[in-house]
Amino acid sequence: MSAANWTANFLNQLTAAAISVEQFSLPSASLWQIESRHWQQFATLAVGQDVRWVAGWAEHVEGRLFINACFEKQGVYVLLRTIVNAAKPELPSQATVYPAASRSERHTQDMFGVHFTGHPDHRRWTRHQAWAKHDYPLRKDFPVQGEPETVTPPDKDYQFIKAHGEGVYEIPVGPVHAGIIEPGHFRFQAVGELILNLEERLGYVHKGIEKIAEGRTPESLARLAGRVSGDTTVGHCWAACRAMEQAAGIEIPPRAALLRGILAERERVANHLGDMGAICNDVAFIFAHMQFSRLRELWLRTNAAVFGHRLLMDRIVPGGVACDLSASACTLIKQEIVQLSKELSEIITAIDLNSSLEDRIYTAGYLAPEIAAAFGTVGYVGRASGQDRDVRRDAPYLPYDHASFKVALEDQGDVASRFWVRYKEINASLKLIKQFIAQLAAGSTLTEWQAPPAGSEALSIVEGWRGETIAYVRFDADNKIARYYPRDPSILNWPALEKLVLNNIVPDFPVCNKSLNGSYSGNDL
Amino acid sequence: MLRLFKKIITTGVVTEKCKVPKEDELERLGIQIKNHIDKNFSGSITIRAVDAGSCNGCELEIHALNNPYYDIERFGIHFAASPRHADVLLVTGPVSRHMQTALLRTYEATPNPKWVVAVGDCAACGGEFGVSYASCGAVSNVIPVDVVIAGCPPTPQALMKGLLGLMKG
Numbered sequence: 262m263s264a265a266n267w268t269a270n271f272l273n274q275l276t277a278a279a280i281s282v283e284q285f286s287l288p289s290a291s292l293w294q295i296e297s298r299h300w301q302q303f304a305t306l307a308v309g310q311d312v313r314w315v316a317g318w319a320e321h322v323e324g325r326l327f328i329n330a331c332f333e334k335q336g337v338y339v340l341l342r343t344i345v346n347a348a349k350p351e352l353p354s355q356a357t358v359y360p361a362a363s364r365s366e367r368h369t370q371d372m373f374g375v376h377f378t379g380h381p382d383h384r385r386w387t388r389h390q391a392w393a394k395h396d397y398p399l400r401k402d403f404p405v406q407g408e409p410e411t412v413t414p415p416d417k418d419y420q421f422i423k424a425h426g427e428g429v430y431e432i433p434v435g436p437v438h439a440g441i442i443e444p445g446h447f448r449f450q451a452v453g454e455l456i457l458n459l460e461e462r463l464g465y466v467h468k469g470i471e472k473i474a475e476g477r478t479p480e481s482l483a484r485l486a487g488r489v490s491g492d493t494t495v496g497h498c499w500a501a502c503r504a505m506e507q508a509a510g511i512e513i514p515p516r517a518a519l520l521r522g523i524l525a526e527r528e529r530v531a532n533h534l535g536d537m538g539a540i541c542n543d544v545a546f547i548f549a550h551m552q553f554s555r556l557r558e559l560w561l562r563t564n565a566a567v568f569g570h571r572l573l574m575d576r577i578v579p580g581g582v583a584c585d586l587s588a589s590a591c592t593l594i595k596q597e598i599v600q601l602s603k604e605l606s607e608i609i610t611a612i613d614l615n616s617s618l619e620d621r622i623y624t625a626g627y628l629a630p631e632i633a634a635a636f637g638t639v640g641y642v643g644r645a646s647g648q649d650r651d652v653r654r655d656a657p658y659l660p661y662d663h664a665s666f667k668v669a670l671e672d673q674g675d676v677a678s679r680f681w682v683r684y685k686e687i688n689a690s691l692k693l694i695k696q697f698i699a700q701l702a703a704g705s706t707l708t709e710w711q712a713p714p715a716g717s718e719a720l721s722i723v724e725g726w727r728g729e730t731i732a733y734v735r736f737d738a739d740n741k742i743a744r745y746y747p748r749d750p751s752i753l754n755w756p757a758l759e760k761l762v763l764n765n766i767v768p769d770f771p772v773c774n775k776s777l778n779g780s781y782s783g784n785d786l
Numbered sequence: 787m788l789r790l791f792k793k794i795i796t797t798g799v800v801t802e803k804c805k806v807p808k809e810d811e812l813e814r815l816g817i818q819i820k821n822h823i824d825k826n827f828s829g830s831i832t833i834r835a836v837d838a839g840s841c842n843g844c845e846l847e848i849h850a851l852n853n854p855y856y857d858i859e860r861f862g863i864h865f866a867a868s869p870r871h872a873d874v875l876l877v878t879g880p881v882s883r884h885m886q887t888a889l890l891r892t893y894e895a896t897p898n899p900k901w902v903v904a905v906g907d908c909a910a911c912g913g914e915f916g917v918s919y920a921s922c923g924a925v926s927n928v929i930p931v932d933v934v935i936a937g938c939p940p941t942p943q944a945l946m947k948g949l950l951g952l953m954k955g
């Protein structure tokens with residue numbers, strides 16, 4: 262397998278380019294430290310090797326800023342780091358090379374005051390009006406309470422991209438939308454019904470998650486992680502707990518790993534059912550919406566009956582899980598799977614032949630595979646545009662290392678593909694749940710926690726229901742969190758929405774948006 | 787198309803078929819709500835849901851109120867797309883500072899008489915997020931609140947009970 266090779270070859274390439282790399286090893290990733298002046302050059306070489314940009318974040322450590330960027334190829338992750346002086350932090354931007362890095366660098370600019378030279382877009386991103394331009398909330402000297410005004414004014418003077426010409430008009434939408442959904446702003450330029458351009462303006466639900474994570478205990482961080490994005494409570498909580506466990510050198514019991522797998526697959530099924538219904542609803546196909554939301558409700562009721570929470574919040578805890586499965590619960594789940602598979606195949610057969618659904622979801626919201634690749638799109642959005650990527654298979658972790666399942670893949674890139682990928686993924690999840698239940702052996706579900714030494718850090722990558730979900734954790738002394746950065750898959754997928762709606766009609770925006778279903782909360786943090 | 791009708795017929799009306807004891811409670815609750823709505827609001831109330839900074843967990847459960855099991859519309863509760871059509875604002879989340887003005891404006895746009903229900907622990911007291919440079923915490927720190935529905939997130943049943951509390955209040 263060439264997996265080990267890409268880093269070896271790439272290191273040779275870096276040496277040839279006179280970029281010196283200090284190497285360290287972290288659980289789940291290698292840590293490479295380079296000089297800040299080489300930051301962009303590294304990206305240029307990496308993109309040439311089809312290495313994917315995955316995440317970026319910074320950390321304020323005693324007068325210096327650690328700037329991190331994570332890269333991946335063939336399931337092998339590298340954490341790239343450079344250290345700059347906090348007094349005048351400046352380094353060349355990677356966003357010139359990787360469009361996916363653009364918003365992340367703007368977030369780091371707003372939160373730490375880092376200047377990325379050559380960045381194609383220096384507008385603020387996460388900052389609206391809640392703190393001043395030269396205040397940087399994630400610096401250690403910025404108090405968690407800040408100095409907010411009694412009423413924070415609405416965001417203003419944000420320079421949206423303009424379009425001119427005969428018949429071109431602009432539609433501003435949000436932050437408060439018409440449905441029961443999260444807030445964000447969309448700015449359309451349209452001619453007639455046709456969308457010429459869409460610009461997203463997010464950050465409305467920024468609630469300081471990274472800042473309020475600092476100083477927490479592992480249990481408390483797990484609870485916060487479970488609320489980065491409520492629909493991904495299992496995914497984020499798992500990523501954060503696994504990162505903390507790796508930093509602390511703790512292994513969870515095999516039974517706990519299997520239960521985590523079951524929880525994660527149940528979360529995937531619940532969300533996919535909800536989304537498939539919502540996609541149908543957005544094209545006014547109520548039959549399917551009602552059927553899928555009925556199946557989702559039944560599924561959530563089993564969650565409540567068996568695990569004690571409909572959305573499975575706080576079931577994963579540092580060191581293991583806070584729930585267990587009795588033999589009768591296993592039987593119940595297995596029966597439920599049989600019933601769900603049967604009902605799903607009935608519904609799918611009924612809607613597959615429906616021309617009014619076909620009319621609306623085929624060819625709508627087309628995301629070309631090249632664009633999906635260029636933006637590093639993950640999860641079902643990437644997989645519906647031919648991006649054959651799944652952490653569960655490519656960088657397997659317990660309990661997926663002993664599981665067999667097929668990664669769903671489509672290549673049409675339209676709303677229909679994103680619908681069918683979800684359907685295939687539900688079937689794969691049901692198989693996985695059965696496998697995990699079959700492997701369950703008696704045993705404990707929790708390993709006792711041991712405080713890690715100050716400075717311990719780890720990066721953990723799991724496949725949440727939306728796709729690759731990442732948590733970076735570094736500990737301070739006394740078992741306290743120094744830095745937590747969660748990278749929701751939405752951060753990579755939101756930019757794809759701006760592309761896939763082009764040349765669609767404005768009335769199809771809701772279904773295009775739903776087919777991607779980015780998390781606002783997971784993006785804004 | 788035939789398959790579709792077959793599925794509809796074989797599925798039946800799940801809304802009325804609930805036999806689990808809990809579901810009777812749901813029926814009872816619903817009917818109580820309906821009676822209050824009939825008496826005090828001439829038959830129906832209109833709700834506008836506003837996410838003021840939630841993690842989206844609360845939204846998932848508010849959505850569930852419209853699934854065929856709860857089908858809250860049958861009790862005269864209707865979700866509107868604009869605050870201008872609403873009697874009740876259902877507000878979730880700690881209020882993020884970036885949403886503070888939007889929430890105030892939504893509140894102002896809602897015609898009188900109006901009621902505000904704070905949904906979820908975050909809306910009730912700030913929850914896991916509290917008050918910070920980025921969060922105003924509880925909804926009552928920003929607009930007057932009439933009823934609080936606790937839970938993280940509150941279950942659809944808790945939501946229905948909370949709404950009943952509002953009607954009785």
Ligand code: SF4
Binds near residue numbers: 840842914940
């Ligand atoms: S109460 Fe819980 S589910 Fe609701 S917004 Fe807060 S954290 Fe999310």
